[in-house]
Amino acid sequence: AQTVTQSQPEMSVQEAETVTLSCTYDTSENNYYLFWYKQPPSRQMILVIRQEAYKQQNATENRFSVNFQKAAKSFSLKISDSQLGDTAMYFCAFMKNPSGTYKYIFGTGTRLKVLA
Amino acid sequence: DTGVSQNPRHKITKRGQNVTFRCDPISEHNRLYWYRQTLGQGPEFLTYFQNEAQLEKSRLLSDRFSAERPKGSFSTLEIQRTEQGDSAMYLCASSADGNLEAFFGQGTRLTVV
Numbered sequence: 001a002q003t004v005t006q007s008q009p010e011m012s013v014q015e016a017e018t019v020t021l022s023c024t025y026d027t028s029e030n031n032y033y034l035f036w037y038k039q040p041p042s043r044q045m046i047l048v049i050r051q052e053a054y055k056q057q058n059a060t061e062n063r064f065s066v067n068f069q070k071a072a073k074s075f076s077l078k079i080s081d082s083q084l085g086d087t088a089m090y091f092c093a094f095m096k097n098p099s100g101t102y103k104y105i106f107g108t109g110t111r112l113k114v115l116a
Numbered sequence: 117d118t119g120v121s122q123n124p125r126h127k128i129t130k131r132g133q134n135v136t137f138r139c140d141p142i143s144e145h146n147r148l149y150w151y152r153q154t155l156g157q158g159p160e161f162l163t164y165f166q167n168e169a170q171l172e173k174s175r176l177l178s179d180r181f182s183a184e185r186p187k188g189s190f191s192t193l194e195i196q197r198t199e200q201g202d203s204a205m206y207l208c209a210s211s212a213d214g215n216l217e218a219f220f221g222q223g224t225r226l227t228v229v
Contacts, residue, residue: 102147
């Protein structure tokens with residue numbers, strides 16, 4: 001069975017600074033996908049970034065980038081130039097190579113607070 | 117399209133009562149998911165529909181839980197004889213066939229007293 005671990009329950013960062021959220025996972029699969037979802041207070045979860053395990057190049061989306069280390073089973077999220085709107089719960093998620101369900105396995109989340 | 121819609125947003129019920137939640141997915145999304153999120157935990161998969169067919173159910177979904185998606189459009193999740201342990205946020209998500217990204221609703225927060 002796959003598991004996703006986020007070891008930082010809470011983090012804070014000053015506005016305009018950079019912060020890195022950690023995620024590790026356990027799987028025996030070789031092909032899979034990894035995601036970071038953001039859940040702002042009282043709002044729905046939205047996709048921040050995704051990474052295909054077969055791609056060596058780390059994914060980047062504007063101020064968000066990942067450090068994907070397949071051998072170490074690590075998938076961290078770096079937020080550059082943090083903004084107040086980045087305050088949210090961040091969930092790391094795993095998906096097996098899709099064959100049917102396309103369901104996510106989520107970690108327990110990291111609550112990020114961006115300070116003015 | 118306004119995204120995935122869930123109703124009600126909040127529900128308080130007495131232990132032993134039945135409750136039903138509704139999810140309206142993004143139109144033309146044929147995949148629909150229910151997840152449960154308890155305090156301090158990430159969302160946990162409950163069940164999955166492709167069109168009107170319920171193709172997978174988690175072991176978390178006890179026989180007090182039933183989900184339907186008639187005509188492959190909206191979905192309902194019913195919990196019978198609610199227990200305090202059922203208190204959680206129930207999230208619905210939908211996705212288009214072949215698309216890895218699921219779009220989530222704001223959830224229904226259930227409190228069983």
